[in-house]
Amino acid sequence: MAENISKYKYKTPIAIRFSDMDAYGHVNNAVYLTYFEIARSHYWKDVAKWDWNESGVILGRSEINYLKPIVMHDEIACYVRVTRIGNSSFDVMHVLVKITPEGEEICTTGKTVCISYDYSANKSITIPAAQRQRMIDYDEPGLISNTH
Template identity: 30%
Template structure:
């Protein structure tokens, strides 16, 4: 993952049922952390709660890398940033870190596409999203 400044960090509380038989967080649970991070990130970007019944962004692709196991005794957080915005898609990067040591435990790249709920079809990313994300990130993200 290239050098990125993460302005959004969300502490995550580990639960007993997150842990698998090997004593570390099960790999499927990481995606729950990433989803929670994206939801809170977009709410912060928009400065308001997101109406998920009228979502105009949907996930098209997710790629995750598991770098080091997370154990129940660790304090972790998920960090989220938008890397780029195209006409019909945007790329979000995330990582899970140990908040005490700052060790990166896992990384994730997600492609989201613009979506029209009424027609169930792809659409361009709205100017509102482009402006809000670029403003939040403090840099021009549009290709």
């Protein structure tokens, strides 16, 4: 899954914690999902302006491609963009980069399928219109596959 980060506008820094490390001094593979979650949460707050009182979001699927290890003293950031919007679900791509004096190195890519969810009814619901439009407008119309 080679990603072109020039298609991404949204980027958030990620702090590496000592507890993220495995016995070999690398970020543990399970922690990458947490990094993706941090970046997605910031995107939903800053871009989609998700109204958590109206609806929630649950994860339906996650994929991770580990390309280069990340270690404690690396400076990293995560790019996020929505690549597909359906009726109740949408795909979010993530690209974790290591920031170096030479530029950014892609370390990990991933995709999550997110589902708009009503916790009180315990079921998926249509993505709220305002959030849908904000994601489409932000992530460059024409680049998102809109399948609703």
